[in-house]
Amino acid sequence: MERSIAPFDDRSITFLHLNAAAVAPGGLSDWLARQLRLAISAGRLPVGARLPATRVLAGELRVSRGVVTEAYRRLTEDGHVAGRGRRGTIVVAAPVVARPPVPASPPSPAVFAAEPGADVFDAVRAVPARIDLSPGLPDLAAFPRTAWLRAERRVVADLAPADFGYGDPRGAPRLRLAVAHWLARTRGISVDPGEVIIVAGVAQALGLFAQVLRRNGISKIAVEDPGSLGARQHLRYWQLDTPPIAVDGHLLADLRASGAAAVMLTPAHQFPTGLVLDGERRRELLRWAAAGGLIIEDDYDAEHRYDRPPVPALWSMLPERVCYAGSVSKLLAPALRVGWVLAPARYRDDLVDAKRFADLGNAALPQLVLAELMDSGDLERHLRFLRPRHRRRRDAMIQAIATHLPGAVVHGAAAGLHLMVTFDPGFADTDLAAAALARGVKVQPLSWHRQRPGPPGLVLGYAARTPTDIADGIAILGSVPRSGLPG
Amino acid sequence: MERSIAPFDDRSITFLHLNAAAVAPGGLSDWLARQLRLAISAGRLPVGARLPATRVLAGELRVSRGVVTEAYRRLTEDGHVAGRGRRGTIVVAAPVVARPPVPASPPSPAVFAAEPGADVFDAVRAVPARIDLSPGLPDLAAFPRTAWLRAERRVVADLAPADFGYGDPRGAPRLRLAVAHWLARTRGISVDPGEVIIVAGVAQALGLFAQVLRRNGISKIAVEDPGSLGARQHLRYWQLDTPPIAVDGHLLADLRASGAAAVMLTPAHQFPTGLVLDGERRRELLRWAAAGGLIIEDDYDAEHRYDRPPVPALWSMLPERVCYAGSVSKLLAPALRVGWVLAPARYRDDLVDAKRFADLGNAALPQLVLAELMDSGDLERHLRFLRPRHRRRRDAMIQAIATHLPGAVVHGAAAGLHLMVTFDPGFADTDLAAAALARGVKVQPLSWHRQRPGPPGLVLGYAARTPTDIADGIAILGSVPRSGLPG
Numbered sequence: 001m002e003r004s005i006a007p008f009d010d011r012s013i014t015f016l017h018l019n020a021a022a023v024a025p026g027g028l029s030d031w032l033a034r035q036l037r038l039a040i041s042a043g044r045l046p047v048g049a050r051l052p053a054t055r056v057l058a059g060e061l062r063v064s065r066g067v068v069t070e071a072y073r074r075l076t077e078d079g080h081v082a083g084r085g086r087r088g089t090i091v092v093a094a095p096v097v098a099r100p101p102v103p104a105s106p107p108s109p110a111v112f113a114a115e116p117g118a119d120v121f122d123a124v125r126a127v128p129a130r131i132d133l134s135p136g137l138p139d140l141a142a143f144p145r146t147a148w149l150r151a152e153r154r155v156v157a158d159l160a161p162a163d164f165g166y167g168d169p170r171g172a173p174r175l176r177l178a179v180a181h182w183l184a185r186t187r188g189i190s191v192d193p194g195e196v197i198i199v200a201g202v203a204q205a206l207g208l209f210a211q212v213l214r215r216n217g218i219s220k221i222a223v224e225d226p227g228s229l230g231a232r233q234h235l236r237y238w239q240l241d242t243p244p245i246a247v248d249g250h251l252l253a254d255l256r257a258s259g260a261a262a263v264m265l266t267p268a269h270q271f272p273t274g275l276v277l278d279g280e281r282r283r284e285l286l287r288w289a290a291a292g293g294l295i296i297e298d299d300y301d302a303e304h305r306y307d308r309p310p311v312p313a314l315w316s317m318l319p320e321r322v323c324y325a326g327s328v329s330k331l332l333a334p335a336l337r338v339g340w341v342l343a344p345a346r347y348r349d350d351l352v353d354a355k356r357f358a359d360l361g362n363a364a365l366p367q368l369v370l371a372e373l374m375d376s377g378d379l380e381r382h383l384r385f386l387r388p389r390h391r392r393r394r395d396a397m398i399q400a401i402a403t404h405l406p407g408a409v410v411h412g413a414a415a416g417l418h419l420m421v422t423f424d425p426g427f428a429d430t431d432l433a434a435a436a437l438a439r440g441v442k443v444q445p446l447s448w449h450r451q452r453p454g455p456p457g458l459v460l461g462y463a464a465r466t467p468t469d470i471a472d473g474i475a476i477l478g479s480v481p482r483s484g485l486p487g
Numbered sequence: 488m489e490r491s492i493a494p495f496d497d498r499s500i501t502f503l504h505l506n507a508a509a510v511a512p513g514g515l516s517d518w519l520a521r522q523l524r525l526a527i528s529a530g531r532l533p534v535g536a537r538l539p540a541t542r543v544l545a546g547e548l549r550v551s552r553g554v555v556t557e558a559y560r561r562l563t564e565d566g567h568v569a570g571r572g573r574r575g576t577i578v579v580a581a582p583v584v585a586r587p588p589v590p591a592s593p594p595s596p597a598v599f600a601a602e603p604g605a606d607v608f609d610a611v612r613a614v615p616a617r618i619d620l621s622p623g624l625p626d627l628a629a630f631p632r633t634a635w636l637r638a639e640r641r642v643v644a645d646l647a648p649a650d651f652g653y654g655d656p657r658g659a660p661r662l663r664l665a666v667a668h669w670l671a672r673t674r675g676i677s678v679d680p681g682e683v684i685i686v687a688g689v690a691q692a693l694g695l696f697a698q699v700l701r702r703n704g705i706s707k708i709a710v711e712d713p714g715s716l717g718a719r720q721h722l723r724y725w726q727l728d729t730p731p732i733a734v735d736g737h738l739l740a741d742l743r744a745s746g747a748a749a750v751m752l753t754p755a756h757q758f759p760t761g762l763v764l765d766g767e768r769r770r771e772l773l774r775w776a777a778a779g780g781l782i783i784e785d786d787y788d789a790e791h792r793y794d795r796p797p798v799p800a801l802w803s804m805l806p807e808r809v810c811y812a813g814s815v816s817k818l819l820a821p822a823l824r825v826g827w828v829l830a831p832a833r834y835r836d837d838l839v840d841a842k843r844f845a846d847l848g849n850a851a852l853p854q855l856v857l858a859e860l861m862d863s864g865d866l867e868r869h870l871r872f873l874r875p876r877h878r879r880r881r882d883a884m885i886q887a888i889a890t891h892l893p894g895a896v897v898h899g900a901a902a903g904l905h906l907m908v909t910f911d912p913g914f915a916d917t918d919l920a921a922a923a924l925a926r927g928v929k930v931q932p933l934s935w936h937r938q939r940p941g942p943p944g945l946v947l948g949y950a951a952r953t954p955t956d957i958a959d960g961i962a963i964l965g966s967v968p969r970s971g972l973p974g
Contacts, residue, residue: 184584
């Protein structure tokens with residue numbers, strides 16, 4: 001590395017034109033180390049150059065000698081300069097700088113043109129739109145920032161050092177207890193906290209279930225049709241077949257015909273139709289499960305309901321035949337990536353293994369903050385705050401649809417964060433979604449969530465938007481001439 | 488659900504002996520709803536019971552009628568009571584309570600008796616010990632709590648609502664940029680931030696690499712012997728063979744003989760031996776990779792070094808043949824579950840898919856807090872604070888070994904958070920670890936990390952313990968009569 005030694009040019013007024021006058025006294029070493037690194041990486045101090053003696057540079061910059069010694073020490077530790085005894089301190093390697101980001105290609109509004117691929121939701125998210133009526137989000141502007149920070153302060157103050165280490169892959173005991181209480185309160189589920197496993201949201205839950213079922217010889221999981229495209233993509237990624245079954249009276253007949261040993265359902269609020277699994281089908285389904293079938297219960301937004309009492313979770317009826325998944329994504333924020341699963345005893349060890357080898361368990365701090373929010377009542381207060389807000393937004397959307405989308409039929413508006421509209425056949429809903437996006441309004445075509453043909457429709461999220469945005473967005477949707485779209 | 492209606496017993500002085508006098512005015516509805524839920528779930532208000540009229544109960548409790556109305560509203564929303572017109576408000580369903588946790592079986596100190604299973608690290612963690620000298624942890628007591636909370640406050644204040652939604656599965660752009668700068672500064676890696684993928688620690692990184700390599704036809708990854716048991720378990724979980732290769736001069740010969748198309752290495756600081764991959768083997772290895780081999784570079788603790796300059800990452804020599812993984816586990820805390828990977832362009836899309844279908848991407852808040860700590864210089868300051876602290880602890884351990892473990896050979900103490908000692912053959916190191924644990928000292932037997940036979944030894948973490956604990960722990964280790972252990 002070492003080359004011939006270029007002496008420091010003493011004719012310059014100050015070394016590298018450095019001027020320490022404007023630097024806060026406490027940050028002088030930081031500043032000097034940074035300036036020297038910049039000079040080395042820019043080639044102004046090439047490999048082989050000698051730095052001034054600490055005494056000389058300190059005098060020149062009018063700083064204490066300790067400031068210079070400390071800056072040189074850091075560069076030495078980083079391997080950029082090295083002491084060479086009487087020959088002084090020499091530059092031996094240039095710091096590397098991060099490359100500037102290559103500009104990403106601009107997001108394409110043609111996302112609705114092709115069959116949706118694995119990255120379709122990322123692609124849609126990347127397209128800018130003035131009004132985003134995508135489903136799946138609660139009112140994110142209402143995220144309880146103050147309560148979150150207050151809880152985090154308490155948690156960080158109370159934490160033992162060992163809590164910052166590796167933890168139980170099943171989750172922090174305190175959160176598992178808080179979730180057991182939460183599920184009892186909000187979902188009528190009576191569960192031992194030791195059976196709760198904390199995961200990174202329902203998406204991870206589906207992946208873990210899929211891995212465990214595959215390892216137990218199940219290769220096919222029937223899914224609702226229409227049913228969540230995202231959930232189906234997750235199961236398929238884990239190499240499970242996903243035969244479609246109806247969400248109406250034909251559910252059980254379709255399920256039996258599919259030959260699948262397992263079925264994934266959204267019983268409390270079917271996605272995207274908003275149907276509630278009624279008593280008759282519920283009983284049939286439980287009989288099917290009791291006879292050897294397995295149910296995956298995706299309880300994604302069960303806390304949100306407006307005009308009806310809660311629907312009990314299937315898990316509480318037949319815990320040994322139901323894998324249950326829920327999360328805070330629709331309650332607080334998807335960005336938290338915290339959820340929970342309950343599973344039949346015979347799958348639990350495999351599930352813990354799957355979670356361990358996925359990521360060794362969720363991060364500790366957000367788990368404990370969430371437990372604090374659950375225990376303190378803050379989360380329940382937040383839900384109570386959200387409900388009337390969401391209800392007003394839903395009402396605004398229904399009103400706007402009645403005004404601007406005559407002929408559209410509204411489905412499933414009694415609960416949740418979205419509703420579904422269907423139209424008379426005669427056009428492709430992907431074309432309607434594309435035309436809306438071209439006008440600045442983002443919506444999801446119903447056909448994305450279908451495996452078998454059906455009337456065109458849209459899935460519209462209302463919870464995350466203001467009534468004004470909702471009214472404007474639906475008016476723009478209404479302005480798209482559907483008769484002009486290809487059939 | 489509805490049964491005969493039991494009228495409220497008007498003879499009791501106050502309904503359910505409720506007394507609102509000690510309740511803060513703002514919390515009256517919370518309190519009343521909770522009391523009523525408790526009474527219903529305990530059977531004191533059975534299904535079918537009628538609640539007092541709101542006016543009556545308000546008068547009795549001396550609270551405003553709105554307090555009672557609000558409490559009844561919440562119970563109605565939860566589905567526990569229902570309005571029945573002129574018949575009043577009736578209990579229709581009892582709230583469910585969480586089951587008490589089943590006491591876990593006490594952790595067994597026999598963890599060293601059997602072959603280590605998938606849950607061995609969890610099992611060891613669960614055994615209490617007075618002095619824990621397990622490797623793999625930085626000084627967790629030094630976690631920068633104040634800086635973390637300060638950064639989190641700034642992040643939460645600045646966040647747009649959309650940042651609480653679903654994010655880019657590759658990670659938050661701000662953290663990817665900060666990591667690119669961090670890798671340039673500390674690891675001599677020059678990378679476009681667009682190529683950085685944020686993951687949940689090196690454990691998840693290995694799982695994602697394993698999945699992607701399997702999907703690309705690689706079924707065997709050679710691993711160092713001795714080498715990390717944990718890392719090997721992760722690869723095996725994902726159904727990869729892990730043939731062992733030497734960590735000395737035979738590395739390349741073993742690698743070629745293994746027939747593996749990929750190898751996992753810890754070049755900057757071999758785990759557990761602490762060796763640095765020397766120039767000669769480094770050149771041989773890069774030639775092997777350039778001819779079609781693939782290297783997985785586990786850069787798990789490269790920031791920690793005491794008596795030597797940094798070793799450049801292999802990734803920077805041959806980025807198209809190296810999958811690189813690093814994390815903040817050894818820098819800040821494993822409990823944060825944040826790491827990063829760099830990968831050859833041809834694997835990058837598969838890797839993003841694997842991360843998306845693992846968990847849709849890391850949680851947003853901790854990513855942004857970490858970016859803030861990196862950008863503000865707080866993380867670098869923390870590292871500078873840790874270095875002399877860790878060095879003192881290492882020195883304390885070396886000194887204690889010289890005093891209490893005569894005959895033990897110390898390896899790899901110039902860097903990292905642990906060191907390795909080996910002994911003359913003649914006993915099983917798992918027996919030594921078991922005897923130490925029985926005396927309250929937790930250590931890892933070297934044989935756990937071996938696939939082929941070799942001299943007994945221990946892997947000893949020093950960074951997370953005080954010099955006093957280290958000296959005491961090593962003295963206790965020295966008190967175990969090794970000659971009495973079975974050979």
